[in-house]
Amino acid sequence: MSTPIESTPWLFGLNSAQRAAVTHGGGPLLIVAGAGTGKTRTLACRVAHLIDSGVAADRILLLTFTRRASGEMLNRAAKLIGKETAGGKVWGGTFHAVANRLLRIYHNSVDLPAEFTVMDESDAGDLMNLIRGELGLSKKDRRFPRKQTLVKIYSHMVNAHRPLAKTLELHFPWCKDEIDGVREIIEQYVLRKQGQNVLDYDDLLLYWAALTASPLGEEIADRFEHILVDEYQDTNAVQAEILRGMRRKYDNITVVGDDAQSIYSFRAATVRNILDFPEQYPGTTTVTLEENYRSTKPILAAANAVMEPATERYTKELWSDRKSELRPAIVSCDDESQQTDIVCRNILEHYEQGIPLMRQSVLFRAGHHSAMLEIELAKRNIPFHKYGGLKFIEAAHIKDVLALLRLLENPFDEISWFRVLHWFDGVGPQTARRVMDELGVRRVLDGAEQADRGSPVLRLLEGVSTAPVAAREPLGELRAAFADCLGRSLDGEAPRLARDGDDDGGAGGHGRGELELSAQIERIRAFYQPICEKLYDNTDVRMRDIDQLAGIASRYRSRQRFITDLTLDPPVSTSDLAQAPHLDEDFLILSTIHSSKGCEWDVVHILHAADGMIPSDMAIRDQDGIDEERRLFYVAMTRAKDVLYIYFPLRYYHHRFGLGDGHGYAQLTRFLHGLGPDLLTQQRAGAIEGVDDRGRLSADVDPRSRVGKLLE
């Protein structure tokens, strides 16, 4: 039977390796896909192929690193097979999001209440801190790991499935002496979460793993005939365990990844998953994609040279057909401010040559490495979006409003109560605890179960006696707001208004008098405004953010889905929040190297290519750390299609906490040592502002072109 191209458009234009991967039948398939080798396309085509060959779309599970990635692939697949609905039915998303979705269906078989909520890392940190205070570990004269560190320790331990002592020794050696306190806090933390019906990120994975081992495990595994996993090099031990549990009857599993791009070991990802895949899944077919369609030959040559010294990996030699005379440039600068200046100028130069800002990016190791550049870009009116920096969702006022919504969803959420109660006058940690005890929020304490006295929110509606006098009135406002949202009267009796015709009611089956989500948010906003004024300055900016939040919520009907999505898939840049009119605007991308994974740009600028920055001096304790930094640098370089700049400031001022003129001289990143002029061009940034290498006035300084530009 022949398959004409018209009926299988997804095979058109694929090279032989890609085609082999796409048309692979059943059984385990490992696709080792180097940077820029058309991995996304191959996966999308494979999904299309599977559906075309008769696999029901909803029997396919596509696991990706970000939700954006799965959306993109499924869109492509849907276009290829020409059925709009096909993409929508495939199960796609991150491990965490899929875990959440499965747990909403099968929660009973792992003893989880339906209305569990999900907390993010900072909530987890707050809970750790709360417990730490109660255990009296705050008073120690010795330094104790900070709350974020505690979360990292716990998370790493769980995800790597490695004992605490070993985890500390390997990854947190400076906390080794505090192991007893750390253990105690973690023990409590686990109990308290359970009592609150709250899961953290790691629980989502653990409970999914538990699901596969539960009596319904086989049914759940059999839901999916095919499982495809993207970025497999960045999965961890628990994720590998989940996949094994999901492959009982069918061994149709496709994993795609590049061991040379494994950059998430701090999240307990292990490159062993991809390296050992053929042993884990006997009968594995391995396909290697080596033709790079993205970068020019010189860029690829330099990137390959950087990876040359790396030790353990799949052998593959990336090659490209894209000829170019332009080698990557190392731009040496006097210091960071000169780096900033020359980056701006290079960006504008390419822009004037017709490369829009959208097709350029600036990459860096750590979020704060772009601080000076951001100021300068703003000064020069160059629009940009930053990925990987501080998130919208971390802002205190956003967390405030979310805490209120979460209490409506899950009245046992201790962290949210703690946060909310603190707003009121005269309430500190002790009073908050007392009120929570009166309301029956804390059902598990010191490992012992307390009596369950029903929903604390409903008890609140009946009134509280333990709150200080000053807090009575605002607490009354809170009661009124909650009562309105839940459609209850204040003495906690019958619904105030019976809402009909809302049978699929978004609110997950709570009281039937509940307001619609948008109305709840409106009500909460009204309650919150005076609180916001009391708590913070610049209230209007913050309240506008709340409106943004309401805007996002308008796309949802279910409160539960809204708050869960927000924690599992938070807006990553300001662009995610922008409304339609802004979408066609041209803007530059600033991104951490980690967040740049999977992206590509015509022109890429890498900042701070100095030892201590790349590799980060916090990662050079051991060989593994240095290896990972090398891969990180490799990822950054291979994002570039046509032009690659690597900036290297010679001098660093060390006035991190104040001003001063102390400075030290930096070394070029070790990863570029030994790369000769055949691979890289050396440039020295012009030392005089506004004058280029050859001593000519640049366009933004030259009076003639400057006035000319104003007239445009």
Place this chain on the structure above:
DNA sequence: GGCATGTGTATTTTT
């Protein structure tokens, strides 16, 4: 107990 104020200390990357 709560809270305002002062002091000392920092470990990068994200679902």
Place this chain on the structure above:
DNA sequence: TACACATGCC
């Protein structure tokens, strides 16, 4: 800058 913690006052 932010955060944890100590002090001193209400």
